[in-house]
Amino acid sequence: MDPLDPLSQTGRHLPLAILLVTTAVGAFFGGALITALIRARSELGWFKRKEE
Numbered sequence: 865m866d867p868l869d870p871l872s873q874t875g876r877h878l879p880l881a882i883l884l885v886t887t888a889v890g891a892f893f894g895g896a897l898i899t900a901l902i903r904a905r906s907e908l909g910w911f912k913r914k915e916e
Contacts, residue, residue: 904910
C-alpha cells in the first residue's frame with residue numbers, strides 16, 4: 865500500500881529532512897513555552913506558595 869502523503873513519495877531522504885524540520889520547530893516552541901513560564905514565575909509571582 866502506497867503512503868498517502870505525497871511528500872514522502874518524492875525522495876528517499878525527505879522523511880529525514882521532514883523529521884529534522886519538525887524537531888527544530890518543536891524545540892523552538894518548547895523553548896518559548898519554558899522561557900515564558902520562567903519569566904512569568906519571576907515577574908508575576910506565579911507558582912508561589914502563600915504562607916500563613
